[in-house]
Amino acid sequence: xxxxxxxxxxxxxxxxxxxxxxxxxxxxxxxxxxxxxxxxxxxxxxxxxxxxxxxxxxxxxxxxxxxxxxxxxxxxxxxxxxxxxxxxxxxxxxxxxxxxxxxxxxxxxxxxxxxxxxxxxxxxxxxxxxxxxxxxxxxxxxxxxxxxxxxxxxxxxxxxxxxxxxxxxxxxxxxxxxxxxxxxxxxxxxxxxxxxxxxxxxxxxxxxxxxxxxxxxxxxxxxxxxxxxxxxxxxxxxxxxxxxxxxxxxxxxxxxxxxxxxxxxxxxxxxxxxxxxxxxxxxxxxxxxxxxxxxxxxxxxxxxxxxxxxxxxxxxxxxxxxxx
Amino acid sequence: xxxxxxxxxxxxxxxxxxxxxxxxxxxxxxxxxxxxxxxxxxxxxxxxxxxxxxxxxxxxxxxxxxxxxxxxxxxxxxxxxxxxxxxxxxxxxxxxxxxxxxxxxxxxxxxxxxxxxxxxxxxxxxxxxxxxxxxxxxxxxxxxxxxxxxxxxxxxxxxxxxxxxxxxxxxxxxxxxxxxxxxxxxxxxxxxxxxxxxxxxxxxxxxxxxxxxxxxxxxxxxxxxxxxxxxxxxxxxxxxxxxxxxxxxxxxxxxxxxxxxxxxxxxxxxxxxxxxxxxxxxxxxxxxxxxxxxxxxxxxxxxxxxxxxxxxxxxxxxxxxxxxxxxxxxxxxxxxxxxxxxxxxxxxxxxxxxxxxxxxxxxxxxxxxxxxxxxxxxxxxxxxxxxxxxxxxxxxxxxxxxxxxxxxxxxxxxxxxxxxxxxxxxxxxxxxxxxxxxxxxxxxxxxxxxxxxxxxxxxxxxxxxxxxxxxxxxxxxxxxxxxxxxxxxxxxxxxxxxxxxxxxxxxxxxxxxxxxxxxxxxxxxxxxxxxxxxxxxxxxxxxxxxxxxx
Numbered sequence: 001x002x003x004x005x006x007x008x009x010x011x012x013x014x015x016x017x018x019x020x021x022x023x024x025x026x027x028x029x030x031x032x033x034x035x036x037x038x039x040x041x042x043x044x045x046x047x048x049x050x051x052x053x054x055x056x057x058x059x060x061x062x063x064x065x066x067x068x069x070x071x072x073x074x075x076x077x078x079x080x081x082x083x084x085x086x087x088x089x090x091x092x093x094x095x096x097x098x099x100x101x102x103x104x105x106x107x108x109x110x111x112x113x114x115x116x117x118x119x120x121x122x123x124x125x126x127x128x129x130x131x132x133x134x135x136x137x138x139x140x141x142x143x144x145x146x147x148x149x150x151x152x153x154x155x156x157x158x159x160x161x162x163x164x165x166x167x168x169x170x171x172x173x174x175x176x177x178x179x180x181x182x183x184x185x186x187x188x189x190x191x192x193x194x195x196x197x198x199x200x201x202x203x204x205x206x207x208x209x210x211x212x213x214x215x216x217x218x219x220x221x222x223x224x225x226x227x228x229x230x231x232x233x234x235x236x237x238x239x240x241x242x243x244x245x246x247x248x249x250x251x252x253x254x255x256x257x258x259x260x261x262x263x264x265x266x267x268x269x270x271x272x273x274x275x276x277x278x279x280x281x282x283x284x285x286x287x288x289x290x291x292x293x294x295x296x297x298x299x300x301x302x303x304x305x306x307x308x309x310x311x312x313x314x315x316x317x318x319x320x321x322x323x324x
Numbered sequence: 325x326x327x328x329x330x331x332x333x334x335x336x337x338x339x340x341x342x343x344x345x346x347x348x349x350x351x352x353x354x355x356x357x358x359x360x361x362x363x364x365x366x367x368x369x370x371x372x373x374x375x376x377x378x379x380x381x382x383x384x385x386x387x388x389x390x391x392x393x394x395x396x397x398x399x400x401x402x403x404x405x406x407x408x409x410x411x412x413x414x415x416x417x418x419x420x421x422x423x424x425x426x427x428x429x430x431x432x433x434x435x436x437x438x439x440x441x442x443x444x445x446x447x448x449x450x451x452x453x454x455x456x457x458x459x460x461x462x463x464x465x466x467x468x469x470x471x472x473x474x475x476x477x478x479x480x481x482x483x484x485x486x487x488x489x490x491x492x493x494x495x496x497x498x499x500x501x502x503x504x505x506x507x508x509x510x511x512x513x514x515x516x517x518x519x520x521x522x523x524x525x526x527x528x529x530x531x532x533x534x535x536x537x538x539x540x541x542x543x544x545x546x547x548x549x550x551x552x553x554x555x556x557x558x559x560x561x562x563x564x565x566x567x568x569x570x571x572x573x574x575x576x577x578x579x580x581x582x583x584x585x586x587x588x589x590x591x592x593x594x595x596x597x598x599x600x601x602x603x604x605x606x607x608x609x610x611x612x613x614x615x616x617x618x619x620x621x622x623x624x625x626x627x628x629x630x631x632x633x634x635x636x637x638x639x640x641x642x643x644x645x646x647x648x649x650x651x652x653x654x655x656x657x658x659x660x661x662x663x664x665x666x667x668x669x670x671x672x673x674x675x676x677x678x679x680x681x682x683x684x685x686x687x688x689x690x691x692x693x694x695x696x697x698x699x700x701x702x703x704x705x706x707x708x709x710x711x712x713x714x715x716x717x718x719x720x721x722x723x724x725x726x727x728x729x730x731x732x733x734x735x736x737x738x739x740x741x742x743x744x745x746x747x748x749x750x751x752x753x754x755x756x757x758x759x760x761x762x763x764x765x766x767x768x769x770x771x772x773x774x775x776x777x778x779x780x781x782x783x784x785x786x787x788x789x790x791x792x793x794x795x796x797x798x799x800x801x802x803x804x805x806x807x808x809x810x811x812x813x814x815x816x817x818x819x820x821x822x823x824x825x826x827x828x829x830x831x832x833x834x835x836x837x838x839x840x841x842x843x844x845x846x847x848x849x850x851x852x853x854x855x856x857x858x859x860x861x862x863x864x865x866x867x868x869x870x871x872x873x874x
Contacts, residue, residue, distance in 0.1 A: 036753070039793060042467075043468070044793075048792075049481075053467055096554070159596075160598050173596040173602075174588060270589060272585075285748075
């Protein structure tokens with residue numbers, strides 16, 4: 001019952017977030033200079049008659065709230081929203097992009113969780129000694145790296161400058177291969193994007209885990225566990241680390257949602273992955289409202305859902321926490 | 325002005341972008357990579373493009389990338405000679421058996437259409453004159469950006485409003501295979517309008533909507549047809565089984581197939597060509613890579629001369645540019661060589677309106693040799709010194725650097741200059757609206773069709789000034805020059821008409837509404853296996869001419 005109430009409240013919150021997002025995006029695109037789609041559709045030698053005809057045919061002359069309602073109807077009910085830029089259907093294009101973006105984000109998330117926790121634990125256990133200092137420098141470098149720049153540099157070095165070396169000759173210069181078509185090539189095409197997308201989070205997570213571990217290690221229950229004769233490793237894995245994962249879960253929920261809904265915009269165009277992020281980047285460049293509206297709502301949807309799931313995970317990690 | 329797809333290429337290493345230096349000598353195409361010997365038939369071209377082409381529908385496509393593809397799949401009554409250089413602007417018969425009979429003082433054009441040309445499957449039938457009439461009328465029904473080219477046909481204006489009963493000024497007779505166009509007034513450029521893809525044949529019955537992704541209506545007459553188009557993924561061209569070459573100006577093509585991958589950015593394209601996984605890319609070489617590629621792979625880098633003019637327009641309605649002396653002073657104070665360097669040496673300096681690629685319509689002039697002292701004196705005498713001036717630019721590298729340079733010129737002349745930058749996605753629509761009209765702004769114009777009218781009339785005829793979609797961004801309006809433009813536009817294409825454009829070019833530069841400074845080039849980097857590259861000012865590089873060595 002408590003669980004049902006929790007999910008119902010989250011669902012209501014989701015609807016409210018998506019509604020506000022859609023209204024804001026719609027209004028922004030109707031007030032920015034150069035945002036009039038009728039003029040853009042009329043080409044380089046527009047006649048006033050043609051602009052007027054486009055306004056009428058596309059419904060741009062109707063009140064804004066009617067246009068908004070029509071867009072929502074096309075997006076959620078009729079599923080026939082089309083792009084102003086090239087008049088292609090938006091939802092099938094997003095549908096083709098989702099597996100690409102999820103491949104990128106899930107793979108990167110696995111990498112950043114594994115290495116973030118590993119580096120954080122090593123750092124925490126060796127605090128003040130050289131492994132901690134080295135990992136601190138590495139983490140800071142990772143956090144400070146502009147990921148699109150890293151992607152371009154990696155591509156230049158590994159797929160152009162040093163590509164003749166047997167070490168890197170297997171690396172493709174970009175693009176995407178479906179997992180079902182060729183799992184090996186799927187992974188080969190995603191190795192560099194995974195690295196780029198995870199590098200910032202690895203640095204960040206290792207710092208969070210390190211400080212959380214140091215904080216938890218001095219807690220009474222840890223001292224008690226050690227006094228009862230439990231081994232250091234067992235205390236670390238079963239008690240200290242588990243508690244340290246709580247802030248990490250919140251962070252992961254936010255980051256994973258943000259990665260799927262936003263960070264991929266920086267990575268996908270560099271590697272030509274053609275997922276949701278690249279679609280969003282191209283739609284912004286063309287001021288193409290219909291795909292941008294759909295993509296913004298898609299991003300908002302993921303962020304809300306992933307954060308709700310994170311709340312549910314809290315109760316597993318610490319049964320004292322009650323989510324309502 | 326046709327658009328190229330907006331690219332966010334400036335994300336990467338802007339500091340490297342200007343390091344090209346020096347000036348490159350543009351070629352007009354032809355050679356291809358590393359010789360190659362006799363053309364070989366067969367093979368699949370591996371191509372890539374950064375984003376979807378605007379449309380794969382001849383009724384709607386108005387971007388270079390779309391026309392590059394549609395050139396290989398479609399035909400009109402006329403076409404531009406599929407060759408490079410100034411000859412590429414020559415208009416030749418395509419679906420017509422000969423050039424049209426022009427009567428009624430230049431107001432009537434009658435074409436005879438050739439027999440035996442068939443549409444690709446599943447239509448399969450012969451192309452008839454009414455398919456051309458249908459194609460042009462369809463432009464008005466699909467709200468095409470190309471309708472302005474055909475509004476001079478008798479009855480077009482009323483058809484634009486009613487969309488019923490057809491355009492009375494187009495008379496098609498499928499039995500005699502003739503089609504006649506009646507114009508409201510003589511217009512020599514009409515031949516260009518008939519040669520561009522908006523007037524390519526479209527089978528009657530094609531829906532009045534974008535058919536780019538509707539395979540059964542993506543019907544070809546040319547050597548290739550589009551067998552697949554999945555937006556944000558790929559486009560595939562294969563041979564059109566119903567095609568046979570009917571003249572030397574319509575080649576059969578060498579490649580069996582063209583696979584176009586969508587979504588590759590310019591940096592990745594360079595890497596892929598170097599790795600041997602890509603043969604050809606739609607866009608220019610990423611600017612930060614050009615110098616190294618030229619040194620490392622000289623036979624694989626080609627620099628083409630575009631029909632382009634790049635300039636700063638000065639708004640004659642806004643001080644201080646309402647004074648002729650000020651506009652002339654800015655021209656004297658601008659070092660074109662410095663601006664060409666800012667553009668990485670990718671182009672040639674100019675003081676003309678008409679680009680040098682347009683044959684006899686171009687007569688090189690140098691009315692404003694660099695003379696800062698003279699310019700300062702002119703500004704001081706004008707009484708405008710100390711005024712605030714804002715230079716507008718879009719944000720794609722290296723244009724903001726060019727705007728900064730122009731601001732430094734204006735500062736040197738005694739003005740208080742600043743730079744305003746907008747995203748390229750909204751820039752041109754903003755500056756072409758009177759409401760947001762800047763004092764001085766960067767403009768880049770690529771041809772719609774290879775005729776000087778597209779440069780002089782479209783951008784400088786004061787009769788064309790409108791509130792929205794204004795191509796005459798300087799708002800120059802000199803009635804005597806407008807009348808000369810109108811008279812020239814009515815003349816048939818040819819030497820006499822070209823001479824008039826060249827004279828108008830000179831007259832306008834005396835009025836100095838612009839600071840023209842660059843004719844841009846297009847640098848490309850291709851696979852060593854790719855040959856037969858021919859760059860045409862309208863179609864750019866053409867697939868039917870390309871071939872791959874074994």
